[in-house]
Amino acid sequence: MFDRSKWVIKTQDPELVSALADSLKISPVCARLLINRGYTDPISAQAFLEKTDSELYDPYLLCDMDKAVRRTEEALKSGEKITIYGDYDVDGVTSVSIMYMYLHEHGANVDYYIPARENEGYGLNFSAIDSIAKSGTTLIITVDTGITATEDVKYAKSIGVDIIITDHHQCRSDIPLAEAVVNPKRPDCEYPFKELSGVGVAFKLICALELSSKNNGSYDKSVINDMCKQYIDLVTIGTIADVMPLVGENRIIVSSGLKMLQNTQKIGIRALFKATGIDYDNPKKITSSFIGYTIAPRINAVGRIGNAGRAVQLFLAESPKVADIIADELCNTNRRRQELENEIFLEAVSQIEKEHNISNENVIVLSSDHWHHGVIGIVASRLTERYNFPSVLISFEGDGVIGKGSARSVKGLNLASALAACSDTLCKYGGHELAAGLTVERDKLNEFKKKLSEYTKEHLDRDESIQKTVIDAEIESDEINEDTVRAVSRLDPFGAGNATPLFIFKNAMILQVLPLSMGKHSKLILTRDGESFTTLFFGANIAELGFSQGDEVDILCGIDINEFRGMKSIQLIARDIDYSDEAKTNLCEMQKECDEFIFEGRTPFLSDVPNKSECSAIYRGLISALGGDIGVVTIKQLISSGSSSYIKTGVALAAFKQLDFISIEKISLFEYKITIRKFKEKKDIFAAPIMSGKAR
Known part of the structure; x- marks a missing residue:
């Protein structure tokens, strides 16, 4: 059964809805959605709907931007070799790509370096700095990394290499003493928007360089517009993939970028889109969901279990043939990643169920010597979603002394703060509130587990961590139409911080x-x-849904238009389902009767006693539903094609129990745990006392 207790339906003041709708000449549905997102006055609501580039702030408002531009221009003028140092995820790869494109176009002696996840892990390291210095580099520009690299920056300086840091991750108290540190999350940075992605910060640097070149550093909207036309598609991909909130500048970037991606001229992007089935002669609408769930995993895959540099090569490709080859490689790597992910997930679940008592724990920490550390982050996300606990997966890979870990959290526990509290047990760590990475020595693993468990026990707010399904509004039959779809679409792009209306x-x-x-x-x-x-329910088959013809239900859904062979039709995209209040009341009454038949031996009316063929069908359905000798089922699952009623099925289960065909235990309102018993001789179903029935 689905958990209705987690449904939270938002309400709006009818007068406020009416006033906003009248002021902006929008539908009441659109007004309700805006109010839910905090846009309650006409000015802020209009700005949210318009998504104009007037909200793109001057890049020089970022702390140290002037220093970053000055040092980069020095390198450009003197011909110094510049190396762009990035992360191996989508945000990092797109950051490297746009920075390389810009500097290369402006005549720089430029190279890039992305650390190998398997051998080097996240961030700067001494060995990489040595290698880069030996290549002749005197300036490193980091993108999407570097904010915690205090010692690495000192080391680079000692061997004659300057570093400019551009990053967006959470800062620690000791900011690296680099030539410039550009990060909107710096405590001393007054930049108006703090939620830029790594590629968003990199984009701000190249915009600042362009403003310096074209307009002596003064803000010029036309210059920014030209930069958007060149790079905003890649900035959009990185922003969506890094799950940044699609509000403020990010909303404007992604809105503009999705339009550009609809007909992008970048050879590498077109090749990757084509490899996923996009036909540019008859393209479908490019959405944030498509980027997040189809494109991003393919780029991430080569960073996880391959060479992230291949994704950069794809975006820099000038030959369609070369781009097609790399795009196919990314797709194949992603399929291998999926296989590894599923193997690790199943093993992790088995480990949890065998070795952990979830009811007494606040955090899951698992380790293995053979898990691929490039995939454990995705598995940690799946475990956190499944168990609603923070989770940490650590891979030592063989006999390694150092384990590399990925952590995911729930609302109510800041991972960055939690890991900081355990820092004396870790080699390195860093990340965001809900996602982080770490390295730990094998002999300190147990101490780390203990400290993290103690921290989560004290700081995790379980009430806040419960994942609620927030519903924007109730929708009536006459609102399920194209007008509502258009009203909803005015709020796109959807993603983190601006969820698809439900x-x-x-x-x-x-x-x-x-x-x-x-x-x-x-x-x-x-x-x-x-x-x-028409309602589509993805990821659930008929048996898992547990609903059938004639049921009266409440549906949580989005609304969309389906286009097929030139015909348009409205469809609902279901997220959750439950019985209506009246249906649930009736169902609970029938369930109570069935429980009395099964566990108390109550005698049913003759009209509710199933005949022999009905009992046979119910027994066969039970075997099928269990999928073995033991399992959990509901009566609804056993009612197949209307061949038997709810009450008759309950009577049949009582008869099976009385004849010792099954053992049955009630584990929730509607669920039974049933075990099939072996019996050597046939028994007449009507030998069960309950089958005698009684007259009405």
């Missing part, structure tokens, strides 16, 4: 439940108020 559609009757994609997904045909509505 509605609740109440008291709808299921007419049909149909399988999709070989049973991986489901399609529901609903009816209410004389209208029918």
Whole structure:
């Protein structure tokens, strides 16, 4: 069953909705969505809807930007070799790409370096600095990394290499003494928008360089517009992939970038899109979801289990043939990543269920000598989502003394602060509130586990960490139309900080439940108020849904337009489902009766006693639903194609129990844990006392 207790329906003041709708000449649905996102007055709401580049701030408002520009220009004029040092994720790869493109175009002697995740791990390191220095580099510009590299910066300086840091990660108390440190999260930085991605900060540096070149550093909107036309598509990919909140500058960047990506001329991006099935002769709309769930994993894959430099080569490619080869390589690497991820996930779940008592713990810390550390971050995310706990996965890979870890958290626990509290047990650490990386010595692992457990026990707010499903508003039958779809689309792009609007559609009757994609997904045909509505439920097959024809339900859903062969139709995209209040009341009454049949031996009416063929069908359905000799089922799962009623199924289960065909234990309101018992001789189902029934 789905957990309705986590549904939170937002409410809005009707007068405020009406006033905002009238002032901006928008629909009440659009007004409700804006109010939910904090835009309650016409000025802020209009600015949010317009998404104009007037909100792109002067890059020189970033602390140390003038120093970064001055030192970079010195290197450009003197012909010094510059090396761009980036991270191996999408944010880092796109940062390296735009910085390299810009500097190369302006005649720089420029190279780039991305550390190998497997051998070097995250961030700057002495060995990499030595290698870069030996190549003749005298200036390193970091992108999406470097804010915690205090010792690395000192070392580089000692061997004659200057470093400019551009980063967006959380700062520590000791800011590195680099030539410049450009990071909107610096405590002393008064930049108006703090949530830029790493590639967003890199973009600000090349914009500042261009303003210096074209306009002596003074802000010029036309210069910024030209820079957007050249680079905003890659900035958009990195911003979405790094799950940055799509508000403020990020919203403007991504909105503009998605339009540019619709018909991008960058050979590498086109090749990657084509490899995922995009047909530029008949392109579908490029959305933030497509970038986040289809494009980003392919770029990330080579950084996880391959060579992140290949993604940079893709974006810098000038030959379509070369780009196609690299794009296919990224797709193949991503398939291998998926296989590794699933193997590690299953092993981690098994480890948790065998060795951990989740009810008594506040954090999950797991380690292994054979997990690929490039994949453990994704697995940590899946574990955190499954168990609703912070999780840390650490890979020692063989007999290694140093383990590399990835951590994910839940709302209510700041990971960066948690790891800082355990810093004396770690070699390195860094990251954000909800995601971080670390390295730890094997002989300090247990001490780290203990300290982290103590910290989470004291600081984790369990009430805050419970993942709630926030619903924007109830939607009526007459609002399920193209006008509402257009109202919703005015708020895009959607992503972190601006979730896709979610509605609740109440008291709808299921007419049909149909399988999709070989049973991986489901399609529901609903009816209410004389209208029918197509609803798609991704990631749940018919059995997992547990609903059938005739059920009255409430659906949590988004709303979209489906286009097929030139025809448009409205469809609902379901996120969750439950019985309507009235249906649930009736269901609970029937469930109570069934429990009394099964556990108290209550005698049913004769009309509720199943016949022999019905009992056989229910038993076969039970075997199928269990998938073995033991498992958890609901009565709803056993009702197949209307062949038996809820009450008759409950009576049949009681009969099976009385005849010792099964053992049955109630574990939740609707769920039973059932074990099939072996029996040598046949028994007449009507030998069960409950099958005698009674007259009404």
